[in-house]
Amino acid sequence: MLHYKSYTLQNYKNLSRLSSVSNEDIEAIEIVGRVLPFKTNNYVVEQLIDWNNIPDDPVFTLSFPRKEMLYPEQYNHVKNLIDKCDKSALAGYVNKLRMSLNPNPSGQKHNIPEIDGIKLDGMQHKYRETVLLFPKQGQNCFAFCSFCFRWPQFSNMEDLKFSMRKDLKLYLKYIRLHPEITDVLFTGGDPVTMSCKILEDYVEPLLAPGMEHVRTIRIGTKSLSYWPYRYTTDKDADNIMRLFEKIVKSGKHLSVMAHFNHSVELSTDEVKKAINRIRSTGAQIRTQSPVLRHVNDNPDVWAAMWQKQVELGCAPYYMFVARETGAKHFFELPLEKCQEIFRNAYQQVSGIARTARGPIMSCYFGKIQTLGVEEIAGKKVFVMRFIQGRNPDWVVRPFFAEYDPNATWITQLKPAFGDKFFFESY
Ligand SMILES: *Cc1c(COP(=O)(O)O)cnc(C)c1O
Numbered sequence: 513m514l515h516y517k518s519y520t521l522q523n524y525k526n527l528s529r530l531s532s533v534s535n536e537d538i539e540a541i542e543i544v545g546r547v548l549p550f551k552t553n554n555y556v557v558e559q560l561i562d563w564n565n566i567p568d569d570p571v572f573t574l575s576f577p578r579k580e581m582l583y584p585e586q587y588n589h590v591k592n593l594i595d596k597c598d599k600s601a602l603a604g605y606v607n608k609l610r611m612s613l614n615p616n617p618s619g620q621k622h623n624i625p626e627i628d629g630i631k632l633d634g635m636q637h638k639y640r641e642t643v644l645l646f647p648k649q650g651q652n653c654f655a656f657c658s659f660c661f662r663w664p665q666f667s668n669m670e671d672l673k674f675s676m677r678k679d680l681k682l683y684l685k686y687i688r689l690h691p692e693i694t695d696v697l698f699t700g701g702d703p704v705t706m707s708c709k710i711l712e713d714y715v716e717p718l719l720a721p722g723m724e725h726v727r728t729i730r731i732g733t734k735s736l737s738y739w740p741y742r743y744t745t746d747k748d749a750d751n752i753m754r755l756f757e758k759i760v761k762s763g764k765h766l767s768v769m770a771h772f773n774h775s776v777e778l779s780t781d782e783v784k785k786a787i788n789r790i791r792s793t794g795a796q797i798r799t800q801s802p803v804l805r806h807v808n809d810n811p812d813v814w815a816a817m818w819q820k821q822v823e824l825g826c827a828p829y830y831m832f833v834a835r836e837t838g839a840k841h842f843f844e845l846p847l848e849k850c851q852e853i854f855r856n857a858y859q860q861v862s863g864i865a866r867t868a869r870g871p872i873m874s875c876y877f878g879k880i881q882t883l884g885v886e887e888i889a890g891k892k893v894f895v896m897r898f899i900q901g902r903n904p905d906w907v908v909r910p911f912f913a914e915y916d917p918n919a920t921w922i923t924q925l926k927p928a929f930g931d932k933f934f935f936e937s938y
């Protein structure tokens with residue numbers, strides 16, 4: 513049993529582990545931590561980070577701000593304003609800088625449905641069969657990832673936050689009126705940061721009459737990696753198990769969409785216990801992660817992660833390309849490199865672990881997979897396809913983009929043949 517203790521800019525200096533961090537790296541925490549969200553906790557610090565390998569340790573890089581996450585001129589500007597103690601200029605610059613970091617990538621604001629003329633903030637309905645819900649009380653995480661693509665949720669950027677601010681009944685009515693919705697995905701933040709009682713308030717209405725078309729409930733969470741005690745020794749851990757059992761008994765599928773970035777996150781006794789407990793409820797665990805420079809840009813890490821997941825009874829699901837937000841320049845990898853990592857990792861594991869699909873860009877148009885580089889009609893191209901599409905007819909339809917060794921995102925790609933991608937003319 514461990515009591516959760518968080519570390520943020522206010523108190524991280526109490527960490528005795530900081531004795532193995534250089535002054536330069538501590539300065540970086542102070543400076544970059546003003547711009548990007550920073551929070552970690554006692555489990556991550558004591559059990560996941562290798563303090564003999566700072567600053568390059570993958571979990572340190574995941575959870576602590578590092579100097580290169582800002583461009584040098586940005587870094588120096590924040591540093592100068594802190595040194596001058598100019599609070600209002602600092603707040604102004606930090607806000608401007610955050611706005612320049614593309615806080616809401618991939619047109620997420622386009623997918624907000626309406627009912628009776630009321631916009632259902634905190635709900636997204638992009639793909640026919642699935643809606644995403646962002647429970648108001650779940651806009652928090654057990655630790656913050658330095659690559660987070662939802663970072664405005666944690667940055668006092670009120671206008672940019674997604675959350676379910678309207679009466680829950682309206683969201684439920686929307687789902688009831690849309691029989692094509694088979695999947696409801698709770699996301700955030702992290703919905704299991706909520707108490708079990710509040711989580712129940714969101715989940716139980718989906719088990720009621722009128723919701724028979726909802727076949728799968730998904731819970732997107734990083735808790736298994738950042739706080740597995742949520743399912744073992746936390747005060748209401750047993751209640752969460754009962755809620756999961758209740759969902760499964762209702763005849764619906766419950767899928768915990770677990771976010772793991774590195775095999776080390778699967779190595780502790782506590783995460784193994786938590787996975788066992790979740791599986792004993794009849795829930796399935798599926799796993800996903802972006803591929804990130806400085807964290808997991810190595811096929812061996814992915815192969816080890818997928819293999820370990822399979823052994824623990826989890827199904828590898830998605831490998832994502834880092835989204836164009838926040839400290840993207842620090843984490844991003846060319847699409848070609850992402851695909852090489854995917855292919856090399858995939859080749860190392862048996863078919864059992866080849867349930868993973870990637871590398872995938874979750875973008876305005878849908879989820880686009882890069883299948884590889886080939887030569888077609890004398891031209892070097894990327895072969896791509898949709899795994900999910902804004903228009904369901906696009907799914908699994910291949911297309912070709914001009915080969916570009918530096919491209920890191922769909923917006924940088926040009927069609928290989930013709931002047932438009934097929935999906936741009938819809
Ligand atoms: C990934 C995603 C989904 C779920 O897609 P699946 O392919 O069914 O996993 C739904 N909505 C959005 C906006 C997504 O990004």
Ligand code: SF4
Pocket residue numbers: 652653655656657659660661662663700701702733734771
């Ligand atoms: S777990 Fe997800 S939402 Fe939370 S900080 Fe990490 S990337 Fe962001």
